[in-house]
Amino acid sequence: MRWNRLLVGAALTTGLVLSAGATQPPQKADTPAEHAPQGEYSSRAHLATGNEGGRYKLTPERRALLNTIRFAEGTWKDGEDKGYRIIYGGGQFQDLSRHPERVVVKRYISAAAGAYQFLPTTWKGVAQELKLTSFEPRHQDQAALHLVERRGALSEIDRKGLTKNAMAKLAPEWASFPTWTGRSAYGQPVKSHQELASFYSSNLRQLRNQLGA
Template sequence: MVLCAGASQPPQSSQTLLAGVGDSSRASLSSGNEGGRYELTPERRALLNTIRYAEGTWKDGEDKGYQIMYGGGQFQDLSRHPERVIVKRYTSAAAGAYQFLPKTWKGVAQELRLSSFEPRHQDQAALHLAERRGALDEIDRQGLTKDAMAKLAPEWASFPTKAGHSAYGQPVKSHQELASFYSSNLRQLRNQLGA
């Protein structure tokens, strides 16, 4: 399970949303799946960016969000999960763009044969978790619906259940805020690619 690391933030401007197709994201979108199991379509990149936004690791779309630990501190070594327990309002060892707990990361990294904690591997792992929760196909077909958010809520505490609450009693983004961020980001990604 992933614990929310970020405080509530206002929706980003359209200029900021473009940052989601910055250096590594643009390369990932243009080259399909980068050798991973999951292709990075605009819909999937918008989902990943929305998870980062919800988890507080969006950082204006910059790659430094991939080096964030629970509580906002940064780590430098992307060869592996930092596995550092941080005590703030909650106690967590969540890290990376998608705030993976060490046990979750180890399991997914083993399943997908991921050799490091670098951004493209974190992206693949997050998509794998979304698929395991039964949300990825729905997002591919219909976008980020309330049902898809509810399926992701047990994985990411910042995502709302159908009732609009966190599955873990933590701060949560609203359905409307996440849907708005996803739609705006997807529109920007598609425009960037000329789709």
């Protein structure tokens, strides 16, 4: 596809930050959304739970994880659904029927999109596996949880929360997550263990309170 050729050419001169699907072959490597400021974040929390017709049930623990990934990737946007329409660099798209596959050139070059900054090739593969028919929020949630499960972190998070070990397992998938040493798996900007653990715990507490759990 044309955007793949653009990425390969640009990679020779720009360097790349990686996002969801980061261990794909080089032509699929891409950049995440620019990180949000590391100040205060909103106390609001996305309350959608249940399985919503998908493979993965959205428990408070899993919703808090998804919200934490959004926080790390710069698409939290105070918990508003507009975060699901974000493309790399902070712009937005409107058509949620499919991945926009829009290449954006800023500090880096990227076609990453959505709340979890899916690369087009990663999205297509996961959508096919899960039989997802659109890019709407509930399908993005299901796809992100599938990537977490493939990294071997979902069951651990279900049982123990967002541990340092779980973060390290997710670091190869989302460059904004820290490895055991606290660095990005790809030498890119990264959130700290403490930042992510704090956001996760606070968000989970809010979810449980609002759901009466």
